[in-house]
Amino acid sequence: MYEVNRERVNALLMGLAKFTASEEGVTRLAYSPLDKEAQNWLLEQVEDLQLSIREDAVGNVFLRREGVDSALPPVGCGSHLDTVIHGGAYDGMCGVVGALEALYMLRDAELKRSIEVLIFRAEESSRFGFATMGSKLLTGAATVAKLSKGGKKGDISFEEALRQWGCDPARAADAILAPGAYASFSELHIEQGKVLEEKNIQIGIVHNIAAPTRFKIHLQGMADHSGATPMGMRRDALVAAAKLILAVNESAEDEKEHGTVGTVGVVEVEPGSINVVPGAVTLWVDVRGVEPASIKRTLENIQAEAENVAVTDRVGVRIEMLTADSPVPLDKTLALQTEGICKELVYSFLHMNSGAGHDSMHMAKIAPTTMVFIPCKGGISHNPAEFASLDDICRGITVLAHILQKEANK
Amino acid sequence: MYEVNRERVNALLMGLAKFTASEEGVTRLAYSPLDKEAQNWLLEQVEDLQLSIREDAVGNVFLRREGVDSALPPVGCGSHLDTVIHGGAYDGMCGVVGALEALYMLRDAELKRSIEVLIFRAEESSRFGFATMGSKLLTGAATVAKLSKGGKKGDISFEEALRQWGCDPARAADAILAPGAYASFSELHIEQGKVLEEKNIQIGIVHNIAAPTRFKIHLQGMADHSGATPMGMRRDALVAAAKLILAVNESAEDEKEHGTVGTVGVVEVEPGSINVVPGAVTLWVDVRGVEPASIKRTLENIQAEAENVAVTDRVGVRIEMLTADSPVPLDKTLALQTEGICKELVYSFLHMNSGAGHDSMHMAKIAPTTMVFIPCKGGISHNPAEFASLDDICRGITVLAHILQKEANK
Numbered sequence: 001m002y003e004v005n006r007e008r009v010n011a012l013l014m015g016l017a018k019f020t021a022s023e024e025g026v027t028r029l030a031y032s033p034l035d036k037e038a039q040n041w042l043l044e045q046v047e048d049l050q051l052s053i054r055e056d057a058v059g060n061v062f063l064r065r066e067g068v069d070s071a072l073p074p075v076g077c078g079s080h081l082d083t084v085i086h087g088g089a090y091d092g093m094c095g096v097v098g099a100l101e102a103l104y105m106l107r108d109a110e111l112k113r114s115i116e117v118l119i120f121r122a123e124e125s126s127r128f129g130f131a132t133m134g135s136k137l138l139t140g141a142a143t144v145a146k147l148s149k150g151g152k153k154g155d156i157s158f159e160e161a162l163r164q165w166g167c168d169p170a171r172a173a174d175a176i177l178a179p180g181a182y183a184s185f186s187e188l189h190i191e192q193g194k195v196l197e198e199k200n201i202q203i204g205i206v207h208n209i210a211a212p213t214r215f216k217i218h219l220q221g222m223a224d225h226s227g228a229t230p231m232g233m234r235r236d237a238l239v240a241a242a243k244l245i246l247a248v249n250e251s252a253e254d255e256k257e258h259g260t261v262g263t264v265g266v267v268e269v270e271p272g273s274i275n276v277v278p279g280a281v282t283l284w285v286d287v288r289g290v291e292p293a294s295i296k297r298t299l300e301n302i303q304a305e306a307e308n309v310a311v312t313d314r315v316g317v318r319i320e321m322l323t324a325d326s327p328v329p330l331d332k333t334l335a336l337q338t339e340g341i342c343k344e345l346v347y348s349f350l351h352m353n354s355g356a357g358h359d360s361m362h363m364a365k366i367a368p369t370t371m372v373f374i375p376c377k378g379g380i381s382h383n384p385a386e387f388a389s390l391d392d393i394c395r396g397i398t399v400l401a402h403i404l405q406k407e408a409n410k
Numbered sequence: 411m412y413e414v415n416r417e418r419v420n421a422l423l424m425g426l427a428k429f430t431a432s433e434e435g436v437t438r439l440a441y442s443p444l445d446k447e448a449q450n451w452l453l454e455q456v457e458d459l460q461l462s463i464r465e466d467a468v469g470n471v472f473l474r475r476e477g478v479d480s481a482l483p484p485v486g487c488g489s490h491l492d493t494v495i496h497g498g499a500y501d502g503m504c505g506v507v508g509a510l511e512a513l514y515m516l517r518d519a520e521l522k523r524s525i526e527v528l529i530f531r532a533e534e535s536s537r538f539g540f541a542t543m544g545s546k547l548l549t550g551a552a553t554v555a556k557l558s559k560g561g562k563k564g565d566i567s568f569e570e571a572l573r574q575w576g577c578d579p580a581r582a583a584d585a586i587l588a589p590g591a592y593a594s595f596s597e598l599h600i601e602q603g604k605v606l607e608e609k610n611i612q613i614g615i616v617h618n619i620a621a622p623t624r625f626k627i628h629l630q631g632m633a634d635h636s637g638a639t640p641m642g643m644r645r646d647a648l649v650a651a652a653k654l655i656l657a658v659n660e661s662a663e664d665e666k667e668h669g670t671v672g673t674v675g676v677v678e679v680e681p682g683s684i685n686v687v688p689g690a691v692t693l694w695v696d697v698r699g700v701e702p703a704s705i706k707r708t709l710e711n712i713q714a715e716a717e718n719v720a721v722t723d724r725v726g727v728r729i730e731m732l733t734a735d736s737p738v739p740l741d742k743t744l745a746l747q748t749e750g751i752c753k754e755l756v757y758s759f760l761h762m763n764s765g766a767g768h769d770s771m772h773m774a775k776i777a778p779t780t781m782v783f784i785p786c787k788g789g790i791s792h793n794p795a796e797f798a799s800l801d802d803i804c805r806g807i808t809v810l811a812h813i814l815q816k817e818a819n820k
Binding site: 191192193194195198210212214224225226227228229230231232233236238239241242243245246249252253256259261262263264265266267269272273274275276277278284285286288354355356357379381382 | 601602603604605608620622624634635636637638639640641642643646648649651652653655656659662663666669671672673674675676677679682683684685686687688694695696698764765766767789791792
């Protein structure tokens with residue numbers, strides 16, 4: 001196996017970052033002309049790999065290096081090229097560039113199975129309101145009709161975007177791959193959290209991808225004059241909401257050992273005036289975990305506290321569910337194999353879970369799937385300040401190359 | 411004394427309500443052309459009272475009915491005609507119309523002192539950012555320069571508004587009245603709270619006007635990915651803020667017997683996204699009371715909890731003071747006189763405080779001052795749904811007429 005080529009990795013990542021609609025950070029929305037230009041540029045850079053190129057019915061791209069036995073299910077790897085608005089140069093790109101660099105490293109290796117680098121379309125929800133659209137369509141987890149419901153005012157529809165990309169929405173189902181289509185699937189990704197950085201660990205081996213349960217809590221009290229309404233006569237929706245903000249936090253804290261997290265990220269106060277007792281509040285809550293039982297306990301605790309507050313604070317409380325996805329376990333055997341590779345390479349490693357969603361969630365339904373995390377500075381992602389060091393990226397790529405080599409010879 | 415004329419009272423209130431810039435509710439901003447048109451219309455309706463009319467250097471209007479001894483300081487009464495945006499037909503107007511109706515009731519009465527009905531300009535802060543501007547200028551509590559700092563983008567300056575009204579801002583100090591200018595001052599007003607309604611009381615006798623202390627609490631934590639950041643690694647500014655929302659409420663609850671109230675009316679969350687741990691939160695807090703010692707204890711408790719949360723939640727906490735006014739005691743002798751009048755009229759009454767600010771706060775500095783409250787439906791004010799029944803209004807006017815008669819004969 002060749003050594004990782006730091007200069008090429010850096011050149012590909014920095015070259016991709018130039019395809020941006022914003023000066024600050026990288027803005028390259030899914031299915032946009034920039035998305036296509038970036039991909040075309042990248043394919044030109046790696047022409048010497050002489051990969052065969054296939055695009056499916058929804059725009060996912062497959063770059064194939066043939067193995068000795070072309071009839072065997074290939075080994076899959078890859079990630080995405082699209083970004084959020086004012087995102088960074090690493091989320092997604094490390095997985096695509098890393099997979100291509102791994103093919104360079106394996107150029108002279110004899111491999112039984114073929115390897116395919118997948119470029120998933122629309123991993124980010126920034127343009128069409130749904131995340132991991134390409135991998136959802138690829139695995140039959142969603143239809144174009146369903147994914148067309150999240151579009152934004154002023155933008156074209158998802159169906160129209162597909163057509164502009166050169167795809168026929170009516171033929172989207174042709175993209176669906178059956179279980180077994182890949183021998184395995186591996187994705188290299190920045191952690192998007194700060195666990196690796198804070199623990200000073202080089203490689204994260206992902207065992208589960210957390211699923212978000214998202215809901216709104218609507219609290220209905222009574223708006224009153226803040227000066228003229230004595231404390232005993234109030235039905236302050238914000239005071240009740242504060243108790244639920246703490247309940248969300250405490251319910252998740254109680255499940256900390258199981259990796260469950262709970263966050264209130266949005267507070268809407270009506271009327272929102274300094275001299276009016278808040279009459280109505282809406283909290284937006286995100287609970288995630290990898291253990292269904294732990295997520296369930298967390299949600300039940302929040303629900304119980306909501307019912308309690310409704311009585312003690314004399315407010316109406318209504319929970320509106322937005323999404324309730326199931327956590328996705330990744331392949332344990334592949335995780336142990338990665339552990340062995342890290343030991344061999346003398347890289348520090350940590351078995352961990354992913355709080356963020358990834359295309360691998362869907363790939364896990366059709367193939368044994370694993371993810372390799374590398375640290376990112378301050379855990380910052382989806383932000384112009386997103387950064388991963390070239391050292392960390394190259395360590396991640398080296399691990400990925402070893403995984404692919406082992407998988408391709410199974 | 412004549413009986414109160416219900417039809418005239420109703421006609422004047424409903425007539426004034428027609429001078430509105432909005433279809434819903436009443437919108438008649440201070441110093442606007444509508445403010446002048448409404449006042450001119452009102453003065454036309456009461457021409458038969460043959461009052462002498464004086465306007466001071468900042469637009470406050472004085473309608474005088476001469477007493478037997480014109481040299482004695484007159485008895486003052488009145489309120490304001492301006493409204494908030496989408497306000498009601500009663501806040502302020504009851505006090506002006508009520509004072510004029512009281513003069514009708516006293517038309518044949520022999521009175522030693524003259525009576526002046528004051529129409530204060532700009533009691534509401536909706537246009538120029540400061541409340542009780544006319545009475546502040548009248549009593550020397552503020553200058554035009556100071557009151558010119560609260561203007562809104564897109565509107566003319568307060569100075570320009572004064573000029574358009576026909577006043578010379580440079581001569582504003584001519585409006586200042588010395589202590590003793592009035593023998594006493596009385597203001598009839600809707601409660602703007604629901605204490606009278608809930609206790610089923612007809613007349614509120616006001617002893618103190620609460621002073622608002624307003625401040626912002628700025629909390630600085632760390633914005634992080636809500637999925638990828640374990641509970642133990644967070645510095646969630648909203649969780650810390652929730653503790654302070656409860657601290658404001660509990661600190662005021664502890665002072666309930668002293669009438670102190672505390673409200674968080676505004677919550678600003680940064681970045682305010684369902685998948686990001688809040689990095690920064692700003693709370694807008696309003697604390698009011700009538701006892702300086704109780705207000706002080708409340709503020710100290712909030713401050714102590716803010717310092718505590720800064721440590722326990724590892725967040726930066728900064729308190730930014732906006733205003734810290736002193737509560738205003740009204741005249742006790744006048745309050746007892748009103749109690750006697752209520753007993754005589756067989757009206758139920760309650761000694762109480764005003765949580766809202768009024769022009770009487772400032773008049774109290776130059777004359778013994780009293781306020782008479784009447785119930786308003788649901789305590790709702792500053793809202794199109796503001797409502798006071800004609801029965802309650804006429805009871806309030808009758809009490810006011812008796813107060814003025816007694817005062818004018820002292």
